[in-house]
Amino acid sequence: MEYLWIIPFSPLIAFIIIGLFGYKFLREPLSGIVAVIGVAISAVASIIGFIDVAKTGNYYDLKLYNWISIGDYNVSVSILWDPLSALMTCVVTCVSTFIFIFATGYMKGDESYPRFFAYLSLFVFMMLMLTLSDNLVQLFFGWEGVGLASYLLIGFWHYKKSAANAAMESFVVNRVGDWLFLLGILLAFVTFGTLDYLQIFNKLAGVDYVIITAIALLLFGGAVGKSAQIPLHIWLPNAMEGPTPVSALIHAATMVAAGVYMVARLMPVFASSEIALDTVMFVGTMSAFIAATMGLVQNDIKRIIAYSTLSQLGYMFAAEGLGLFSEGMFHLTSHAVFKALLFLGSGSVLIALHHLLDVQKMGQIGRAMPITTGTFLIGALALAGIPPFVGFFSKDPIIEGAYEINTFVFLFLWGGAFLTAFYIFRLFFLTFFDGDRLDPHLREHVHESPPNMTIPLIVLATATVVLGFFKEFFINFLKPSLDPAYMKFLPNDVKALVSEGLSRAHHVHIEPNAFSFLGHSLTSFLGILILATAIAGITLAYVMYQIRRIDPVKIGDMFQPIYKLFYNRWYFDHIYYAIFVYGYYKLSKVLWFVGDKVIIDGIVDGSGKGSVFAGGVLGKTQLGRISGYVLQMLIGVVIFLSLFLFLK
């Protein structure tokens, strides 16, 4: 399995080549091609590795080199290849490949074309360091590395003030999560004396419940930042300042899912603490619902999809908190595919409309761009949870599981499903159909995108249609990583502990086979209820925004306070800005003036002047001050010597 090192390093090499020669030799389109080749190689390698693991169910732990020694423990740069990391790596590399291809079209003519592909390749490298790590420090390396890549790419068009601000915001808000994450790592090291996952798992049984809970919660704090869950979600919608392929890759399919992956990766740790699982569940549920309400009333096409990403990540966390880790990971995979599709579709629209973002100013572009419209519809149906698209097979089981386990969670996830169906079809109708609100000048130029953009759309749409039917395979494939009964590397006492932690989900049976699940869904009360909810959401969107039987403005007026609350994103941004941006900055200014200038320098300069006065003779010259200090020194020496004699 030594060839696995190719997976992360192939994009790194592409990054270095483009970084060094991008502007001088490669330019456009060679830089893009180098990047695509780099990521395609790692996609092929990871698929080969995936097949190997699927066949044998083995796991491999390759140590590449020792990075940091801490006493007897070595933090190594390593590759842990087991079903979970293989799945995540395949998702990252395969989705990346198609998004890279799309980007060669999307970024056409941009003066910083090579820089874009260099950053993208860097991102993939960092993301793979994250997914392939066998210890928490390398995970943190990748974690911060993708944060850097995200920062660089959100700020890619840094000539814009808004982009520069959004980039900085994303990095700093992520750092709040990373602060907790790092403390979690430190606590884990002090507790276990190691940071390798497998060794941590081995030692879980003997550790105090409070400490396990603290470690899990601190690490989850990092996930809240990286996966933009409430209350650290505010950076993600603003991150839409980045080019659309970036939004698709980093801020939908891969990086933001890193938190979900991390929780699954450390499943035994989280499962050892009920409080930790409950927290994950609660934060996920609230994010799923609240983000969906925010998405209802936005008009920026990319921001609507961004809020949808927040919400869907919430579903994944909720699934993990419910103990349904495999379902959470399957939803991650499914979401990566259909959300990338939705973002790329919106990117295709943006190219056609010259980066017009307001859905209220679009309309009736569907006929001019049939492939985009068709594939977008598939993505939207998947997001809404309509069979036979993959979203149905990944999202419905989470809601059904919640029904069995926790009514509170069920109600919010179920409500969220309605909102999801509504907002995505609001977007769909407003953008592609409805009345013609488009500027006539733009209307003339609306056209379908070139093949290097439509082919990725078609591939992702196909995957959206097909993938759901492989669910049984996925669930079985993940068992050696996520089902304690099958986890070879866990000692028995830890297995018992983890099983007990996951017992909240033991009575839940979710049919893994796609056809059986579909049958169950169409015949059981609960299945029909959830499906009907989604259809109701779509229908309402159709009535309000397509045939216009209900006037959205009137509804907005009717529920004025709620509308305002949603439109202002529950005032999170306002409050944070007031406290952490404006407040912090003003406080710093005041502290600087009062603390450093008035008090400290007052004392310093004052004592200088005082000693000048004492020094007397040489008066106000610079030498005078020095003489003053000499005097002080003499006084000091006298005091000291008397002390000395006294102590003697």
Added chain:
Amino acid sequence: MTPQFVYADFPFISISILIPLIAAIIVFVSNEKLAKPISILSSIVVFVISSYMLLTYDPSGYKIQFYEKYTWIPQFGISYEVGVDALSLTMFWLTALSFVVAFVWSTNIEKRIKEYFIAFLVLEAACIGVFVTWDLVAFYVFWEVMLIPMFLIIGVWGYSERIYAATKFFIYTFFGSLFLLIGVIGMYIYNYTQNNILSTSYFDLLKLSLPHNLEIIFFLLLALGFAIKVPMWPFHTWLPAAHVQAPTAGSVILAAVLLKMGTYGFVRFSLPWFPEASKYFMPVMFTLGVIAIIYTAMMAIAQTHIKRLIAYSSVSHMGFVTIGTFALNVEGVNGAIITMISHGLTSAALFLAAGFIYERLHSYEMKDLGGMAKFVPVFATLFMISAMASAGLPGLSGFVGEFLALLGTFKVSILTAVLAGLSLVVGAAYTLWLYKRTMFEEELLTPEKKEEYSKLKDLNTAELWSFLPLVVFMFVIGLYPNWWINLISNTTKFVLHKIVGG
């Protein structure tokens, strides 16, 4: 743990101190045009020597290597005693590197060119002397001598308020050194009264066991001298003033080398000489370290003058060195030493960046800056890497040291680690703020400014070659820190041997 002494086959250290002095004499007698090449050449020779020593240093056990000792004034027990352990050596190496960087960068000095280079050469000799000498008289002489060229560098080649800043720098640090002197004299006298030995050798004084009260007093006297040099809050206000006024090369040396003397002092003297007092004052040092980290990070973001911002960021990073050192365990002290090296690289690079911006746009004020990135891509890249290294991005040098320092701190005080860890957030805030306000937001520029910007030249050869080594070593330390950890570990154990035993 007793140190072994490995005598030098060839007096590398003495030669390294002499080379800059000889170069200074040559500059003095030669043509003005030769001043820069001679300085660069001599500094490169010293750097090569230090690198050779670094690569041939034997990190097993605790051995003082390249050791030389000659009697100087036997009546008072004063000798000339130089040698290196890993701490001395890494600081010596950092000094040598910083001076290469400073000399290569110094292209457009307008006045008193010869004097400028002479001042720097004398400064180099004194700085090296501080780190390699084991005799306290020589140490104190180097420590004080260093102030004079630095005073001149700020006072003569600085900006408009240079006299105030230079005086403040000089008086403040001189004030601190007096306490240091008193402390050292006290130790000397006490050693004589106890053992009837007159010796100014570090190792002789190390054998002393002091009564508790006296240990506390000596600790405080030395600590005041070091704390001002670091500088620790609340003794830090001389630093922003000095940096704002100092010429770029002066700021580089000030940040990369001079600040390290304070923390070097803590690790070298305070911990081994005063183990009980170090434990006793741990909470105080933790408190001051945390205040330094958070309070000065807030100071940094309040600034509009970019050099002052970077100066405050230095104070903030040195807070990590303080808490790492006073965690009094191997991780903490290892982290402190690596942070010292890393901060030398990153702060030097950031001051070079400030210097670059000033040379292009003739201002340090944020309101006159911004939107440069597109016009100077190579510079923007190196500046970004330096900023990220400073912000502690894993894979670059800043992370390793701060991670270890935090780990060491976490083991003894969770609260301190939690608060110090906040620097992840506030540090990122001011660093990215600095970058954004100087490099991004081109759309805010007026058309005339854009016109002016389009004529900007990217890094020239000299600038590139002084910037590049710093960035390269940021990667070297960040990606392969084990080599450095292995190098310093036994020195760290020696430093701590009276505290943790062994």
